[in-house]
Amino acid sequence: MRRRTIRRCGGGLLVALLLALAGSAVAYFSANGAGSASAAVTILTTPTISAATPASGGTVALTWSVVTPPGEQAVTYYVTRDGGTPAGTCPTQAAPATVTTCTDAGLAVGEHSYEVTAVWRTWTVTSAAKTAKVTIGPVARFTVAASATSITAGGSTNLTITAKDESNNTVTTYSGAHSLVFSGAEAAPSGTNPTVSNSSGTAVAFGAATAISFSAGVAVISSTKNGVARLYRAGTAGIVATEGSITTPSPPAITVGPAAASKFALSAAGATPAAGEADQLTITAQDTYGNIATAYTGAHNLVFSGAVASPSGTVPTVTDSTGTDVAFGSPTAVNFSAGAAKGTGSGGAMELYKSGATSVKATEGTILTPTAVTVTVAPGPAAKLVLTSSTATPVAGTGFNLTTTAQDTYGNTATGYAGAKNITFSGASASPGGTLPTVVNSAGTVINFGTATALTFTAGVAAAASSKNGYAKLAKAEAASVSASDGAISTATPLALTVSTGTASKLAWSALSASAGTVGSPCLFTCTVSALGNAGAVKGQVAITDSMGNVVSNLAKTITVTATGGTLVGSPLTTPASGPAISTAQFTYTAPSSGSFSNTITAASTGYTSATATATR
Secondary structure (H helix, E strand, C coil): CEEEEEECCCCCCECCCCCCCCCCCCCCCCCECCCEEEEEECCCCCCCEEEEEEECCCEEEEEECCCCCCCCCCCEEEEEECCECCCCCCCECCECECCCEEEECCCCCEEEEEEEEEEECCEEEECCCEEEEECCCCCCEEEEEECCCEEECCCEEEEEEEEECCCCCECCCCCEEEEEEEECCCCCCCCCCCEEECCCCCEEECCCEEEEEEECCEECCECCECCEEECCCCEEEECEEEECCEECCCCCEEEEECCCCCEEEEEECCCCCECCCEEEEEEEEECCCCCECCCCCEEEEEEEECCCCCCCCCCCEEECCCCCEEECCCEEEEEEECCEECCCCCCCEEECCCCEEEEEEEEECCEECCCCEEEEEECCCCCEEEEEECCCCCECCCCEEEEEEEECCCCCECCCCCEEEEEEEECCCCCCCCCCCEEECCCCCEEECCCCEEEEEECCEECCECCECCEEECCCCCEEEEEEECCCCEECCCEEEECECCCCCEEEEEEEEECCCEECCCCCCEEEEECCCCCCEEEEEEEEECCCCCECECCCCEEEEEECCCEEECCCEECCCCCECECCCCEEEECCCCCCCEEEEEEECCCCECEEEEEEC
């Protein structure tokens, strides 16, 4: 160190000292005025780069010498690479630091030149350049290799993943745990996602971050961990590994073949076939994951289920490969090609006869249909009428509901048969008193059997409501077979009804005869005997009936028979306690022996309406 003393001479002496030494920094100071001062001047030594060591991955580790500051303030440094700004941990001119080591990163392959500049206050001094040759650059891509490039769905292949630089060198410094995302394979038709095992052995779905461990730039399988890929969708998959901007430009092609058939998938050409109409099924054999099992070929015996017989008893069928209709539930020969059966020669044309939603399945041994195909069978056009009754044993003279339904050939309700229809009913008799069976039309008018009756049909059904639109009354106690017709279609099977007698309410003549003259017809509750003649005789029995004149049974009663003229014998009469309530004995009325007459014969019993007969001459 050198020390100089500077004095002021005269008034306003400017003294300056300039010391310039080779390899040293320059310092100066100034003074103005009287007095004396002293200054110590030293050099700022030049830093020396002692090491510039390249490493795999495009890095260079730098070390340089320490520069001792001339004062208390510390010396800082910055690095330049190839005349520009470095990366990594190296200090830059914009942000110098007191460090004497750093690592530059992200370097391309090639030779790079470094300089270190020491900074102390306003002084700077720069080192000599030092070069480093990078032979392996930063990771630019992944290569993925598969142990097997052809697997079966659900099978696996081992992936080897290598970190490469732009020149395809393995970046050996790429080590430890990395979070990779795999892509390039799709979920199976069943939804099962492809997976890759992470470094812990856990299967992680494609698209999710997967922890993979690298050693010297390479990730390899270890005991089913760290890269076992399992694929489920048949086809070709190109597996790509990605971490940030690093990806796989040339993924390996993995061919995934379907597994063995384990289920059937069914589809129908039409979703709403008409009853009895052929609807072509497509039957596809699939593996567990929903891939078409292309190895399932040739003739197979399938059993179809899920559809039932129509109301008329017609069973559903599927055509076999020869075109023969085979009933559901029986083995049906179906031809498959590359896992599918469809169209002429394969079979599968389905005919269903019961209207409504039907779910169809197919089975061959352990191969089932997990999801049935559902079709909605539409009824055919109206082909017949069917009658049903609110009672099978109506009472004579008492109303009941008669429902008329239009059906197709197979017994399905023909829902298209709607609106006003003229229906003629038959098959029931008039009562002994002459009362005809009736049906009330849709307007509430009582119509006799044998006459067209307007009924309103809704979706194929005319149902009685509020004593209209099919409210019926039958008059004669009998076994009736009621039929209906609209002129084009009619009941195939009549409705059998057993009509019972009503409540006993009237007396009626039974087997009334005259020795001469004419007995009027009808002759039930009232009767006429004309031109009987003098001393002519009228004989008969008396019955107890309901309001329609049907004889009741099991009713023991006493009946008194009287006449307004002539003579009458045989009264009173009695009805038996069992069987038809008809008197077992007869009465006999004898007319006057001469002259004209008009006499009334009356049968009476307490609680019943009397019967009368008028004999005249």
